[in-house]
Amino acid sequence: MGAKPNIVFILADDLGFSDLGCYGGEIATPNLDALAKNGLRFSQFYNTGRCWPSRAALMTGYYPHQVHRDVLPGVGGGGRGVRQEWARMLPDFLKPLGYRNYHSGKWHLDGKALAAGFDHSYDTRNQGNFFSSKGNTLDGVPVKP
Structure with a gap:
């Protein structure tokens, strides 16, 4: 088994699910997009x-x-x-x-x-x-x- 993955959990108030670039948002968020590309993205939530x-x-x-x-x-x-x-x-x-x-x-x-x-x-x-x-x-x- 390889090394444990790093876990970075970001919870942001007043951020809509489609605000980030990785979810189709219009605002450029390249660093968050890179984290999402190589990590786990949540798409179903309450x-x-x-x-x-x-x-x-x-x-x-x-x-x-x-x-x-x-x-x-x-x-x-x-x-x-x-x-x-x-x-x-x-x-x-x-x-x-x-x-x-x-x-x-x-x-x-x-x-x-x-x-x-x-x-x-x-x-x-x-x-x-x-x-x-x-x-x-x-x-x-x-x-x-």
Whole structure:
């Protein structure tokens, strides 16, 4: 058996399925197209109207309501609590296979990315402001703005 493949999973908010060049989009995305050409492309999917339930489904393999991610963590509403212990995250499956797991971007799941099995995390808590790193953390340590 050959070397393990690298796994690069990109989840982008507000990106339509046909926005990338590899799916027929009009915008040139040559680097993403190259990754898609030599990798796995998803063509059948379901998503939710909000980002955090979709993230929960992709990270756990369960429907959002099964893992109590039908409300935004820390904001309230719904009173659903935190993700159940049996709903393991993707790094729980990859780490035993020798993979290192890195997170970059907004988390929007319960807890912290490091506690969910990631080896490193660049958490962009200030995701609404594209020009400032205020509020962002690297492995839980605030990044200087």
